[in-house]
Structures are given as C-alpha cells and as structure tokens.
Amino acid sequence: MPTTTDDAPEAPAHGSPVLAGVMVALVGFSSSFAVVLAGLVAVGASPTQAASGLLTLCVTQALGMLWLSLRHRIPLTLAWSTPGAALLATTGGAMGGWPAAVGAFVATGALVLLTAAWPRLGDLVARVPPALARAMLAGVLLPLCLAPVTALATDPWAVAPVVVVWLVLLRAARRWAAPAALGAALVVAVVDVTAGDGARLAAGDLLPRLDLTAPTWTLPALVGLALPLYVVTMASQNLPGVAVMSAEGYAVPWRESMAVTGVATVVGAPAGAHAVNLAAITAALAAGPEAGPDRERRWVAAVTAAVAYLALAVASAALASLVAASSSAVVPAAAGLALLGTFAASASDALGASEQREAAAVTFLVAASGVVVLGVGAAFWALLAGLGVRAALRAGPRAVTTPRR
Template sequence: MDEPVETHRWQPVGAGVVAALVGFASSFAVVLAGLEAVGATQSQAASGLLAVCVTQAIGILWLTWRHRIPLMLAWSTPGAALLVSSGASEGGWPAAVGAFLVVGGLILLTALWPVLGDLIAAIPAPIAQAMLAGVLLSICLEPVKVFADRPGLVAPILVVWVLLLRFARRLAVPGAFLATMVVIAVYLIHHGSPHLDLAPHVAWTEPTWNWQAVVGLAIPLYVVTMASQNVPGVAVLATFGFKVPWRESMTVTGLGTLAGATAGGHAINLAAITAAMVASPEADPKPERRWIAAHTGGWTYLVLAAVSTALVAVVGAAPDGLIEVVAGLALLGTLGSALKGATEAEEGREAAVVTFVVAASTVSFGGVGSAFWALVAGLVVHGLLHGPYSLRVRV
C-alpha cells in the first residue's frame, strides 16, 4: 500500500521544475526583445531578465508558503511584446524604467483600490484581445522575415518547432529555443565568439518620467498585464478548485514590479499557462500537495536567474534576428487566441477590428505609441455603435 505514495512523492517537485523551465524557455526571448526595443543595452536587458526572475520567484515562494495553493507568478509576456511594438519613447531607457515603476504602482493601487480592477474588467473583451493581437502581430512576423534573410540558420529551428508541435505540443517552443542554442553554438564555432561576460549582474538605472512614456507605455502595459495575465490567471486556478488571494497577489506583484523596475524588470503578474501545469492533477493527484509544485517552481526560477546573464551573453553574440525568431514562435499561440477572442462574437467586431488595425500599425501620435491609441479608438467606436462605455465600479 505504500508504493503509490512513494511513486508520487517527488511528482510535484518534478512538475514544478518542468513548469519553470517551460515558462522561462518559452518566453525569455520576448522579454529580451522587448527591453532592447525600448532602449536597453544588452547588459541592461540581462539585468532586467534577472530582476523579473528573482522578483517572481520570491513572490511565488511567499504566496505558496502562506496559502498552500499552486499559485505561479510570471513576467508579463504580452507586456514584453507590447514593448517590442512600442519601441523607444521620448527619454529612452530611463523613461521606460520610469514607466515600469508607474506600472508597479498601478498594480499595487489595484490591490488597495478595487475600482482600478473594475475599470480593466469593464473594457469589452474583444477590444482588449484585439489590442493584444495587434501588439503581437509585428513580432510574430519576425520568423518569416528572418527566414527570408537567413534561411540556413532559421530552417532547423522551424523544423524542430513544427515536429514538436505535431508530437509534443507543450515542448514546441522550448524545443525551438534549444534548437536555436545549437544553431548559435555552431555559428560561433565557425565564426569565432567574442569575450562573453557570464557573471550575473544588476545594472541600476535612474528613472525619469515624461507624459509620453506614462501614457504610451505604462498605461497600455498595465492594461495588457491585467487583462491578459492577471484575470486569466485567476480563472485558470478556479478551474482546478483553487481561489486566488486577489488582494495579496496584487500587492505582491505590485511590490515585485516596483522592486525590479530600476534593475530593468518590466512587470510580474499571475501566471496562466504554467499555473495550469502546477495546478492540474498531473502535478499531483492530491490537490492539497500541488502547492509543492509551484513552490518548487519558485526555487527553480532562482536557479534560472543565476544563469540568465550567461544566456543573454550567448544570445547577444548570435546573428541578428535569431532571438526574434524564437520570440515570434513563442507568441503565435497567444496571437491565435487573441484573434479568436477579438472576432468570435459578431457584436462589437467592428470596434475590435479597428483596435487591431491601429495597434498593428505601430505608428505613434504626439509621441504616444499605437497600443494606447488602439484602445482609445476601439472604445470610441464601441461607444458610437453600441452605447456609452458603462462601468460598474466599487467604491
């Protein structure tokens, strides 16, 4: 009778390690691309990746230990994709860091003042999904563009991705990442590699603030993080019978975002995909033991933080475009889901399409990026066609 217990003793530990590895490998390329797009140097981007790894790990360890539920945190992948589409704003990297601090403050304020959460929830879902889809489009086109320029380097990555998509879907993006590392290694062997700084380090940045970065970067980043990460994260855990401690989770992720911002971290939030991995029966047949999987994932992220700088250094020595290939592949599934959510319902489709087109244009007006104007345009069209943008808020 003891054998089944022995068999499952280490099951949640293994599930937590796998969840963290999948979460890291599937989207770290998006984080790097996003931070560099808003002005970070390679050193600053490495520091930002280190910061989000550490802050989300500490948050996971705290929340899982206190509440004994499989609650995973993650960096904001859609938020990083937003940074890619937004590009550098007035004030460059210091202004971007200032925007990250504003996002952290808004998330913390959400915990203290529920009205903010109600405002996000009141945005029509098709418009929120359309904004996300428009933001993702440009980076999802990168595999095609880079393949046209470097078919010999990109083809092996695409082959591995397609094969794993067919036979082991969950491993498709991590497999593409490993294939990219092999391609980079072969490239460096043949072309020589520069001196690489592999030691973890933190590059502090003194923030600055201007209205363009706050309106064009901070507000869309906050909206995307809340609507595309935190709200789905609550829903995922609910499907497995777990209730997220909302106010404390927002407090932890808000403080974590604030703590990591000056080191280059853009935002942390509730996880959705990796949360499903640690909250499902595959993590452990006994629901009361599944928190161990998330807790293990937190420790795993601390280990990954220690090697993140070395990984960024290797990626930085690679040919231009390869990291964007992995980022684009990682976001294709999210793009598909966002497009479906934006256009599935006939009512409100026009507003969603307008939102998508404006967000995908990547143009800016008055120094403010397209994501903000996409949200404005979508809400205006929705209001004109379907009545005013009504909100139910708590006071």
Template sequence: MGGRLQPVLAGVVTALVGFASSFTVVLAGLRAVGADPDQAASGLLALCVASGACALWLGLRHRLPLSIAWSTPGAALLVATGPVAGGWPAAVGAFLLAGLLIIAAGLIPALGRAVAAIPAPIASAMLAGVLLPLCTAPVRALVEVPRLAAPVVLVWLLLHRFARRWAVPGALAVAVVAIALTTSGPARLDAAPVVALTAPAWTLPAVVGLALPLFLVTMAAQNVPGTAVLAGYGYRAPLGSALRVTGLATALGAPAGGHAVNLAAITAALAAGPDAHPDPERRWIASVTAGIGLALLGLGAGVATALVLLSPPVLVEAVAGLALLGALAGAVTAAVAQPDAREAAVVTFVVTASGVSLLGVGGAFWGLVAGWLMLLLFRRRTATRPVAEPPEEEAAEEAAAPLPSRTG
C-alpha cells in the first residue's frame, strides 16, 4: 500500500509546493500589467486549471512524469514590464500571442531550435535582469515594514537551512499570519472562484515588449530546463507534444487572464526523482496527481487574491522575491560562465534590470537587443583581429616597452 501511495503523496507535495512558492509572483505580475483583483484571481484560476489539464493529458498519454506549471519567470517579467500600451486587454493579447508562438515552436522544429540557439549567457542575463527587481523586495520590506517582514525572512532562512523544500511555503504561512494579526478591514476570505473574460487587443509595444519576451523567457527558462531535468532522471521528454499542448492551454487560458503554461523546471524533480517512486515507470502518477492537485488549488484563487490585497504590496513582493532567489542565482551563474560572452551578458543584465521603456517597449526586449549587438561586436572584432606575428623589430620594441599600469 505504501508503494502505491508514494507517487500520489509526491504529487500532492509537488502541487502544494508549486502553488504556495510562486502564486504571489503570478498575482503581482498580473496586477502589474493592469489586471483588477477579479481579473488577477481569474488568471490564477485559469493557470491552475490549464496546468492541471495539461499534466493529466500528457501524463496519461506518454506515461512520463511531465510536470506542468505556470511560467514563474514569465510572471516576474510582467512585474518588470508594468503597464503596457493598451492596458489589460493588450496584455491579454500578448498572452494569447505567446501561446500561439509556443504552439508554433511545437509544430515547427526549426523555431524551437532557433530559440534554443539563443546564446545561453544572453538568455540567462535577461532572466536575471527580470528577476532582480523582485529579488530586492525582501530588503525593501525589511526597511518599510520590519515588524511584518522580519519574521517572514527569519522563517525562510531557518527552513532554507533545514527543510529547503518548505522554505517559501513556510515564509508564506508566516506572512498570512502576520496579515491576519495586523489587518482591521473586512476580509473576503469566502471569495468564490471567478472567471473574468477579457477580449484580447493588440498593440505594437505590447507585442514587442511583452509577448516576444514572454515567449522567449518561457522557452529558455522553463521548457528547455524542464526537458534537461527530465533527461537527468533518464526520461526523454516529448518536447514537441508538450509545446503544442501547453501552447494551446496558454492560448485558451489567455482571455481568462492566464499568462503562460509550460513544462515545470523548479518542481519537476519532485515528481521525476526517486522520492516519487523507486520504479521510474510509476513516477508519472506523481505528475498526474500534481496536476489534479494544482487544479483543485486553483479553486482557492479568490481567497489567495483577497489575502494578497490585505497585505502591504512590498510584503507580497518580498515573499515572491524569496521564492525567486534560487532562480536568480542560477541565472547569474549561467550568464557569466563563458568569459568571451561575459561583457555582453552584463550589458544585457544591466539594460534589462534598469526597467527602461523606450517607444513603449520594456527593458527585457532592449536588454536582449543590447546583448546581441554587444556579442556580435565582440565576435566580429575577434574574427577580424590579425593573427600574423609582428615583425621582429616591432616585437622587440614591444618586449622592451614598460607594461601599462592597471588602475581599474
């Protein structure tokens, strides 16, 4: 009996950890691009149901532990982007277009390969720049609301040391208690699930500044690492099928406010690893259970949104930032791993993190453009650099010349 229940329990844990560790990021992102409370709750519900449906379909079809989640880096991108031209309808249009692009990547292998061909340092640097503003929120919260933020950070530190899997859910629980003890206004904790549909609209700034970066971040920071995690446990992910299914779910969920659904990267190991079941052939049960659990948790999206609205915004962002610190560390490490692309990666990171908006397009797009240009410039300079040895007289003069002093 224990062996039969093991993958089910692993799936329940995967759903709880996945939802509790990053739903605040989703709500903060949807609110940042113009969603009202009901639209944000609807978006969270749509993402949970869409993720659950995809996990159920893919798990039963392929008998593989294909965990599905919302795009946490994509939600952080929404926070970094902020309001777009055209408001919430234009953001919904960007979500829909991102879903169609994901479908296209599943139908056209060349498009998927083109995304995978983006230099890893540039993609990682853009992701790091997107995550940085949220990851500084715990520091700001400690200064602005120290009595609320200090217990949250302390619990996160302790659990991160002794039970890392539960660090963010534990910090979230402490934040909920702090909100309940310090809130005097009425709480809508009986909020029922709500579906608020919005007709999509399209504006050029939203397409260029939100839809394209959302597609790239979701592919580079979720789908590609998700397949790598599965490969690490001996599974070959059916990437084309997964992209088509999750892209369709993203497109269908966009009018309800869902921004992106994809292969899980952070929680994928919980369902694909040996803790889910000693027999690799039985671990798909964990991912299917996780999908069902996440869909059921989506029914509490209204309550989750109500709790978020009761708290100081910086406290919600602090919990989200704690959840993303690991992702930021991984992105920074990957961005500077290659010495020949390090400067281009730093330029990408700086431009993205600056939050600049030019022609209505946010910093993520311009960071990617700046990094590409920097990389091309340095590669061209390296390619055109003369390789011939200098004449003997010039070489002698160079050897005799004093070395320049280093001041920086």
C-alpha cells in the first residue's frame, strides 16, 4: 500500500549515498510532519506533547536506522507511520484522553514485538484482503484530503499560493511537490503569526524538550486505536517496505526489524511517539541507484538519513510551535495535498477489484464517516463491516449463469 505521493524519476548514474540519505530525511520529514502533529493533537495531545512526540519519532527512528544499517550493512531505513498519523487525525480523542492514547501506542509497539517473536501474527495481517486494507486507509485519508478544498474556500489568499506551488512542482519535480507545498504553507504561517500578537509564539516554545505521560489502558482505546494503528502500520508500511527492499535486491532481517521498531514504539510512546516502522517509498531512495552505483556502499545512505533526522529533531519543536501558533488553516491544507496521491492510489486499488468492490466500498464509507460506537473509532468498524460484507457475499451457492445458445 502506498504511503507517500512520490513517483521516483529515473535515477542518475552518479548518485551519492550521502545526498540520497539527506533526501530520504528531508522528503520523509517535510512531506508528513504536519500530519503527525495533527494526529497527536486529535487524540488529546497538547501542542507541547505533540512537539515532544515529533521530536521522539525523529530520534527513535534515527537510532533504529543506525543500529540496523551498521549491523547488517544494508540501506534499511525507518519512518514514522504516516497512515497511522492520518488514522489518529480522523479517529479523534480516545476514551481516557491523552494517557489512554499513549497506552494505545504502547500496545501497538507490543503487538509489533509480538510479531517479531511470533511471525505468524504478521502472516495474519498479510491475510487481510488488500482491497479492504486500502479502502480503510482511503476512508481515513478522505477527511484530511478535503482540507485543501475547505481551506481554499474560506481563506483563498493564503491557500491558493500553496496550491499553485504544489501544482507546479507536481509537474516539474513530483517528489518535491509535497515538501515545497508545506514549505510555502510554513511561510504563510510565519506571516500569520508575526502579523498577529507576538504572545502566540514564545521563545521558549522553540526549544526541543520531552513531555512524558504515564500510559493508561482502556478497552475502547485498545480496540479503536491500538488495533487499527497496528494493522494500518503493518499493511501500509512494514509489508510494502520489505517488498521495496526486495525489489532492490536486499533481504530485510524481518524479526530483528520488527523487534527494533517495536522497542522504539514502546519506548517512545510515553513521550508522544505513535509508531515507528519500516520506510516504504522513501526506502527506494536509499536502496536504489540514487544512492550510488556500488550496492555494497548504499548502507551509507541509511546512516546519513539517521544523522539528518537527528538534526531535524532539533528543529521539530520550532516547527510544531509555529503550526500550533498559526490561526490559518494553510498547514492542514498543505498536509492534505501531501496525502492526495496516497488517497488516490489507495481508493483506486481498493475499488478496482470487481469481486470485492462492494465490501471495499462499505469499508471506505464507514472509515470516512468518522462514526464512534461504544467509544471505538470508525477505522475498526470499517474493517469489521468490510469483512462482514465480504463473508456474506462469499457464503452460500454462487449464482450460475446459463450459457447462451
């Protein structure tokens, strides 16, 4: 399942692993950090706690990349779960508030660790029909992808330049369209903050710091947050990440990778980090020809990406504070543009298979509805409804068509 909007152009023969690693970090961070902040705030984090989560994600995935790439000498890159962040953004607050959301993050990491210890759990996730998993993701992304439309209608002078930048880069350099749009949105946000009263952004808010929260566990948060977060992270990040690496000729140490990302998620959860996983599309930047002609040296790209993420961690608090201080909807609009390609690909893949189209459509609609039943969010009910429709349509005798004479 796609996780970004990148369509990699033909790689130059003189690619450099160091430049490729920097590109991995810049593209991965800039194209989706606003989605991460929105997701954490939606499930109850304060702006300070969301900034702490972004900082922690940068650090934990960087440390995991350093361990795996140096130990195995392969260009194995990690990322935060962008689909998981989108899931949080549309699920809303968990019963029990932010501590319950943190407990759900811990439970997600524990499930990933269980996958490392018992690989058959990963096999069960892989058996979820891809059309339904993609339909669930498309439904989760739909409200976020509508943000540019609504923001353009309410604040056209702020949002229109961002849309123009996105369109121009989408044609000229597709990979940089989302980062450029977010960059333009941040410029608008800076203007918005400086034009207002200065009290909205204090100097102390620009410094990185951790904000720890003791986790609590509630059944609605475990069912409505942890389980969908685990499924969408496995189905849309970890499994495709293995496929991307395999296509480039590298074997992923599956159990160790799941152990490293599971530990990173569990350890980072109290500081607000929702999920660390294998990179998917950006993995091709580090593992492909853009990281140099020598396949045995491409692991340097992963190490460089890790160092770049550590540098970006220092700037994460300032970016998070700027987004929180701005009264404009331009940053969420840019985030919606960044997710548009993923939404389109997910919806197309989900509804393209005619034999599961009805079940996928039900999954998509329930996920997009945002309904909360018994304190459990729409993503869980969407997957349950889709599986139920699929089972009902497959049960009983199939219709028999009489051949024409």
